[in-house]
Amino acid sequence: MTNDGTTAGAASKADGSATGSGDIARSLELLWGTGERPSRGPKPGLTLDRIVTAAVAVADAEGLAAVSMRRLSTELGTGTMSLYRYVPGKSELLDLMFDRVLGEPFADHPGEPPADWREAVDRMARGHLDTLRRHPWLLKINQARTVLGPSALRGLELALTGLRGMGLRDPELIGVIVAVNSFVEGLARTQADAAEAVAQTGLSDEAFWDHQHPFLERAMLSGAYPMMAGMAEDTFSSEFDHFEFGLERLIAGFDALVREREASRT
Amino acid sequence: MTNDGTTAGAASKADGSATGSGDIARSLELLWGTGERPSRGPKPGLTLDRIVTAAVAVADAEGLAAVSMRRLSTELGTGTMSLYRYVPGKSELLDLMFDRVLGEPFADHPGEPPADWREAVDRMARGHLDTLRRHPWLLKINQARTVLGPSALRGLELALTGLRGMGLRDPELIGVIVAVNSFVEGLARTQADAAEAVAQTGLSDEAFWDHQHPFLERAMLSGAYPMMAGMAEDTFSSEFDHFEFGLERLIAGFDALVREREASRT
DNA sequence: CATGAACTGGGTACACCGTACCCGATTATG
DNA sequence: CATAATCGGGTACGGTGTACCCAGTTCATG
Numbered sequence: 070m071t072n073d074g075t076t077a078g079a080a081s082k083a084d085g086s087a088t089g090s091g092d093i094a095r096s097l098e099l100l101w102g103t104g105e106r107p108s109r110g111p112k113p114g115l116t117l118d119r120i121v122t123a124a125v126a127v128a129d130a131e132g133l134a135a136v137s138m139r140r141l142s143t144e145l146g147t148g149t150m151s152l153y154r155y156v157p158g159k160s161e162l163l164d165l166m167f168d169r170v171l172g173e174p175f176a177d178h179p180g181e182p183p184a185d186w187r188e189a190v191d192r193m194a195r196g197h198l199d200t201l202r203r204h205p206w207l208l209k210i211n212q213a214r215t216v217l218g219p220s221a222l223r224g225l226e227l228a229l230t231g232l233r234g235m236g237l238r239d240p241e242l243i244g245v246i247v248a249v250n251s252f253v254e255g256l257a258r259t260q261a262d263a264a265e266a267v268a269q270t271g272l273s274d275e276a277f278w279d280h281q282h283p284f285l286e287r288a289m290l291s292g293a294y295p296m297m298a299g300m301a302e303d304t305f306s307s308e309f310d311h312f313e314f315g316l317e318r319l320i321a322g323f324d325a326l327v328r329e330r331e332a333s334r335t
Numbered sequence: 336m337t338n339d340g341t342t343a344g345a346a347s348k349a350d351g352s353a354t355g356s357g358d359i360a361r362s363l364e365l366l367w368g369t370g371e372r373p374s375r376g377p378k379p380g381l382t383l384d385r386i387v388t389a390a391v392a393v394a395d396a397e398g399l400a401a402v403s404m405r406r407l408s409t410e411l412g413t414g415t416m417s418l419y420r421y422v423p424g425k426s427e428l429l430d431l432m433f434d435r436v437l438g439e440p441f442a443d444h445p446g447e448p449p450a451d452w453r454e455a456v457d458r459m460a461r462g463h464l465d466t467l468r469r470h471p472w473l474l475k476i477n478q479a480r481t482v483l484g485p486s487a488l489r490g491l492e493l494a495l496t497g498l499r500g501m502g503l504r505d506p507e508l509i510g511v512i513v514a515v516n517s518f519v520e521g522l523a524r525t526q527a528d529a530a531e532a533v534a535q536t537g538l539s540d541e542a543f544w545d546h547q548h549p550f551l552e553r554a555m556l557s558g559a560y561p562m563m564a565g566m567a568e569d570t571f572s573s574e575f576d577h578f579e580f581g582l583e584r585l586i587a588g589f590d591a592l593v594r595e596r597e598a599s600r601t
Numbered sequence: 602c603a604t605g606a607a608c609t610g611g612g613t614a615c616a617c618c619g620t621a622c623c624c625g626a627t628t629a630t631g
Numbered sequence: 632c633a634t635a636a637t638c639g640g641g642t643a644c645g646g647t648g649t650a651c652c653c654a655g656t657t658c659a660t661g
Contacts, residue, residue: 110637111627137618148640150620159619209475213528214536217547222560229562239567240575248518248581251525255517262479270480281483294488296495301505309506315514322588376608377656403647414611416649425648 115147117155121165125204128166132265133206163210168218170204182231186327187320189231190249194316197253205261208254235327236334245323252315381413383421387431391470394432398531399472429476434484436470448497452593453586455497456515460582463519471527474520501593502600511589518581 123144128136138159142149156162183189201207225246232242267273272280289298303309389410394402404425408415422428449455467473491512498508533539538546555564569575 109629109635111629111639113638115639138620139618142640150622150640150642151638153620154638154640211528211532213525214532214543217551219554222554222563226560226562229566233562239570240572241580243570244575244577244580245584247522247525247577248584251521251577251581252514252518254521254524255519256513258520259479259513259517262477266477266480277480285483288485288488294492296492296499297488300495304505304509306506309510311510311513311517314507314510315517318511318514318588318592319584320588321591322584322586325587325591326584375606375658377610377658379609381609404649405647408611416611416613416651417609419649420609420611 113154115145115151115155117165119145120152120155120162121169124162124166125169128206129204132268133209136206164218167207167210167212168220170200170207170220171218171224172220173200173203186232186234187324189228190245190320190323191316193228193231193246194249194253194312194319197250198257198312201254201257201261205257205264208258208261235323236330237326241326249316249319252319253312256312256315379420381411381417381421383431385411386418386421386428387435390428390432391435394472395470398534399475402472430484433473433476433478434486436466436473437484437490438486439466439469452498452500453590455494455500456511456586456589457582459494459497459512460515460519460578460585463516464523464578467520467523467527471523471530474524474527501589502596503592507592515582515585518585519578522578522581 120141123141124136127140127144138152139149142152145152156165183192228246229242232245235242235245237245263274266277270277288294292298386407389407390402393406393410404418405415408418411418422431449458494512495508498511501508501511503511529540532543536543554560558564
């Protein structure tokens, strides 16, 4: 019952976009490493680890679009189809890349635990943003069905530990994590999109705005957008840090709830 | 100088993923409709509008992956390459789809303006979530270089009008919008990913968790995740509305800042 | 009114992609 | 030593975006 795998396939046709999650059972086995080598055939010349490492490297360097089975195979010096001896399909490979990279931030902070839930939230947000900046392709992987691997669990555990002091109900703690992560992801996506646009078009942001300027000018003069026309010069300046602003507001919002609860507990 | 278009290409090779923004100047012209028909050749049998409409319809029904030039051409009863007479490339088409769909929510609320900035934020968040739920593929389009079309501008104008009463500086108002939209997008992405996973694998969420259960069980019993192991039963229940929770917290956070400013203005 | 420039429609072809299928080489077991 | 099981990977198929080119249509001009 352990190894049929290849024959399944089910209703996975007509994909094309970047989504994880193909054969879940297989993904889980790979993630949690139920890896007993069969004792009959020749020894494998590759390892799952090497494949995932290569895939992450390519994705980091050239984007997820550059991660193709052919590309990986040349990178690893093997035939393309050999990869399918180790991974059931590209979807599962994406799952593995996901969990691989989620494990990174926890190696960084081995030191003291956060003093405060506020600091915990702050660290969580910055850590997540960091991860997403290092690996922007994470934002293109379907994370809904991304199997909860060891790294994902460790991250959750750490986050929950830091948030315990808030004195909220368990589902609310999850709510805090979801809110912060959603905010960070949304923001990271904007940044990643911008970077990708620069890389792909070879056009800087300034040049882009210059292109756009005459059209905006005309729109402003049309009188259809009075609010926007009257905005201060520095409104869209890159001076303003949207991450800091939003994070501060979120923490303030949590704080209000925490205080409420404390007050009602007297 | 107006129409070379086809020859350009620049550094746009090796794409594959879903990104907008190819030839910006062309996109802008198409968006703002600098559409004077040349007076020499035969009349076009198609319109940009019909193409965009068809593309949106296909994307809504079957996802962005189903939107291919060949598919659109059969949908419209023309040859594939004919589409390139109207759109320079797929990137520009995505830009147009984006702006088309952003225009929708403002047709809904022709009535009274929001009474409060709180209500304005609330409406903004719900409106955006609605749009993203109706067109989940929006989350896969590169919005960084998505040209500011008429619809996008109208949305911004409306949002800013509602937020004026907060008494914050202009860049901060943008910060509010960015925070709310980032949060909503992040959350919508999670939901969209889940829906896509169900559609693609034909596996319900429950079935998915059932698959995962034994592995989680083992992890919990390992003692490596004490916090998670001790969580309440209902912690991951779908009863809890993460959107409402996060939005409330964000508004509370904004409120704190608004009050601060009011107090210091005495 | 004839002509040719300017335009539209679209067929063919190419370089990619994921992967199903299959066969020969390798290896431990009976 | 024979055999079952596994690994490596070549070939092929159906999909993608789009460059290139030619035929047909239409209108301004000579």
